[in-house]
Amino acid sequence: MSALAEAVPVENPEIAVSVNDVTKIYPGGVEALNDMTIQFPKGELTSLLGPSGCGKTTLLKIIAGLLKPTSGTVTVNGIPVTGPGRERAFVFQDFALMPWASVLRNAAFGLELQGVAKSERHAIAEKYIEAVGLKGYENLYPHELSGGMRQRVGLARALAVNAEVLLMDEPFSAVDEQTRRKFQEDLLQVVADEQKTFIFVTHSIEEAVYVSQSIALLLPRPSRVSEIIRPDIRRDISPDAIRRDPVYLDIVERIWQGLRTYVE
């Protein structure tokens, strides 16, 4: 039995985010996305995985409403996206924290912009700062934190606004390897606790297989969704056991074989 057997299609899951025939051509004629259609099931973490140039970050920013598609539509819970909205929150590759603000204020910033009263937003932010494992660091400033801790603040900020959809743009790529592993484990816990839809851009195959319920494999030139893989690896075993699990390793290998021809 091959690892392919694990990649079973799901029958009719509830869809949180739907991308319909989206094309994005940047000024200057660079085509980042070509007629892309993909759906993201509710309550799951879906990875967008692919080599550089496949348009995965562009797709994420279009879903976020930060970029306008040249044609096509994105809907979140059936409502078309016209710009950024409260039901989506973004986690940035380079954290995008405000260096002049404390951890607490950074984590509460989305709520501050929404006009939530100070005591209330601080209480919510404190809860999520604790959830991402930064309790006790509330009054420090970003430059006093390591890269991994900064990204935890970025995650707390995105969780604090209680958006249904979390968009994560290579959140661990600026974090060192050991921190990244720990962070991935913690992310699984957050996904399990929060019942939100996560869309996760990564270029790491291992990371995608480890954290995702489903992986959308994107390929470049022309950019397209080549397939959707559901790595049904066991979640009831320890993180280290997962990383040694033959099913896990088979899926990683299979994705690599599919991608290798596209890697220069």
Place this chain on the structure above:
Amino acid sequence: MNIFGIKIPMMASLLIWAVVWEIVGQLELSILLPPFSHIIIRLFEIVPTATFFSAFWITAKCFLIGTGIAIIVGIPVGVLMGRSIVIDRMLLPWVNMFLSAPLTALVPVLMTLFGFGTKTIILTTVLFAVWIIVLDARAGVKNITPSLIEMTKSFQANFWQAFTMVYVWAALPEILAGIRLGCIRSVKGVIIGQLLVSVVGFGRLFELYSANFLMEHMWALLFVLFFFAFLIAEGLGILERKFEYYAASRG
């Protein structure tokens, strides 16, 4: 600086120049160059006088109001230019032109429009200071990490929130540099304005001293002004360095 293993303080060279000045002054080569010690004595003589104090007060008032206006106008304009290509295209040629223009030539025009009073001096100060503040605020906003702007958008900040909670703070290192340079130019503006108007403040004193060949008074006054200009620049420099840490952390 070290000479023969002895640590020499920063300002020590000024002492040597003061000694040279004293010697040259004592030789009585020119009426323009009185001995250094005489100037210092004169300095302590004129500083406590009411005339000096009222001149100082007018100067300080014009400086503070002029610089204040330049900052209040300059920062928003600079931030807007940094964020909007249309506004930038509209204003940048003017800002660059005025930044390098010989503004002194404009003061007589201001005098005919606003009279020989503090209004003209304040406006001169504003004209000297505002352009560099605009340009630095603009540069600061253009340097904001793109993801910080995307963050502001993705959490749906409105224009006012983005402006006051993110852009101004993110551009603060450049804005402070602009304010420091603006203040230095303000000092020039406020003095040049007074010299040309020449009936109020230090302008009147300079006019009085030079017309009567009171070179010691003249130099004493200059020393006071140089000292204050230096103090303002250094004070703002210290403030600026306090915020440097996050210019580095912006990456």
